[in-house]
Amino acid sequence: MRAALLATVSFGMMAGAAFADGEVNVYSYRQPELIQPLLDEFTKETGIATNVLFLDKGLVERIAAEGANSPADVILTVDIGRLIEAKDGGVTQPLQNETINKDIPAQYRDPAGEWFGLTTRGRVVYASKERVPETAITYEELADPKWKGRICVRDGQHSYNIGLFASMIAHHGAEFTEKWLTGVKNNLVRKPDGNDRSQAKSIMSGECDIALGNTYYVGLMLTNDKDPEEKEWAAAIKVLFPNAADRGTHVNISGMALAKNAPNKDNAVKLMEFLSSGKAQEIYADQVFEYPVLPGAKVSDVVASFGPIKPDTLPLVDIAANRKLASELVDKVGFNDGPTQ
Numbered sequence: 001m002r003a004a005l006l007a008t009v010s011f012g013m014m015a016g017a018a019f020a021d022g023e024v025n026v027y028s029y030r031q032p033e034l035i036q037p038l039l040d041e042f043t044k045e046t047g048i049a050t051n052v053l054f055l056d057k058g059l060v061e062r063i064a065a066e067g068a069n070s071p072a073d074v075i076l077t078v079d080i081g082r083l084i085e086a087k088d089g090g091v092t093q094p095l096q097n098e099t100i101n102k103d104i105p106a107q108y109r110d111p112a113g114e115w116f117g118l119t120t121r122g123r124v125v126y127a128s129k130e131r132v133p134e135t136a137i138t139y140e141e142l143a144d145p146k147w148k149g150r151i152c153v154r155d156g157q158h159s160y161n162i163g164l165f166a167s168m169i170a171h172h173g174a175e176f177t178e179k180w181l182t183g184v185k186n187n188l189v190r191k192p193d194g195n196d197r198s199q200a201k202s203i204m205s206g207e208c209d210i211a212l213g214n215t216y217y218v219g220l221m222l223t224n225d226k227d228p229e230e231k232e233w234a235a236a237i238k239v240l241f242p243n244a245a246d247r248g249t250h251v252n253i254s255g256m257a258l259a260k261n262a263p264n265k266d267n268a269v270k271l272m273e274f275l276s277s278g279k280a281q282e283i284y285a286d287q288v289f290e291y292p293v294l295p296g297a298k299v300s301d302v303v304a305s306f307g308p309i310k311p312d313t314l315p316l317v318d319i320a321a322n323r324k325l326a327s328e329l330v331d332k333v334g335f336n337d338g339p340t341q
């Protein structure tokens with residue numbers, strides 16, 4: 001209900017001006033307040049106005065239904081799964097642009113130019129400051145019996161976990177990953193449940209010692225003045241970057257795509273060039289506690305306090321190719337049933 005209302009209100013706001021010259025229409029899965037500082041800076045620099053339609057679901061279906069008359073110019077979303085869903089759903093178009101391709105490393109964009117990563121987020125281990133003396137960890141060792149009864153995690157089918165499990169398949173193959181998932185499942189303290197933040201809460205309460213979670217939630221919790229309780233959850237954990245000493249930490253992306261029938265294509269490309277630039281990357285990363293994809297761009301002080309991240313260097317397309325298989329393995333091993341031995 002709330003989602004439908006938000007979508008309607010936002011669209012109502014943009015409808016009047018959407019087709020005027022000097023504008024660009026953004027369809028976003030990201031909250032408007034997260035992207036507004038970026039869009040304001042873009043307008044300041046170029047004079048091009050932006051209109052945002054926020055959706056929390058059904059973005060691809062909406063653009064597909066609008067067809068050739070869709071006002072959508074640029075799509076903003078999070079998660080490689082959603083970017084690929086947009087491409088496969090036929091609502092994006094290829095873009096080969098020198099500036100963008102120079103700024104965004106090849107591992108974080110579609111070779112055909114149908115989507116581009118803007119920021120990365122690590123899928124890391126949240127560990128109890130009190131009960132976990134370890135300062136390093138690997139994803140592989142999460143299946144080690146030393147962690148029995150000590151791990152919390154959200155739904156195995158959640159796209160954040162599917163991305164990680166797909167990267168395990170990409171590195172080690174399906175057979176290894178099936179055994180690994182079984183090992184992790186049997187180290188869980190309970191059935192997968194909650195979201196990433198609630199795993200930190202479970203660590204604080206002593207229910208578990210380690211959990212999987214995305215980096216930016218730690219930043220969001222640490223700075224949550226609206227719900228200060230979350231600061232305590234975050235204070236109870238430290239961030240361990242898995243595989244920092246070898247193949248690197250799994251990262252997912254937030255990203256952008258050029259909509260298939262973009263009516264303001266020139267302005268859309270200008271916005272996309274801007275979003276890939278160092279200035280925009282730093283504004284965006286700071287706003288959302290993520291990592292800029294542009295090498296050398298700064299992270300926020302809060303994120304810097306976690307220590308350096310060494311991202312897995314596998315191209316995201318190669319990881320994403322294993323998402324379906326990862327999802328099948330989650331079901332096959334009964335991951336969401338929790339520990340069975």
Ligand SMILES: [Fe+2]
Pocket residue numbers: 214
């Ligand atoms: Fe998230």
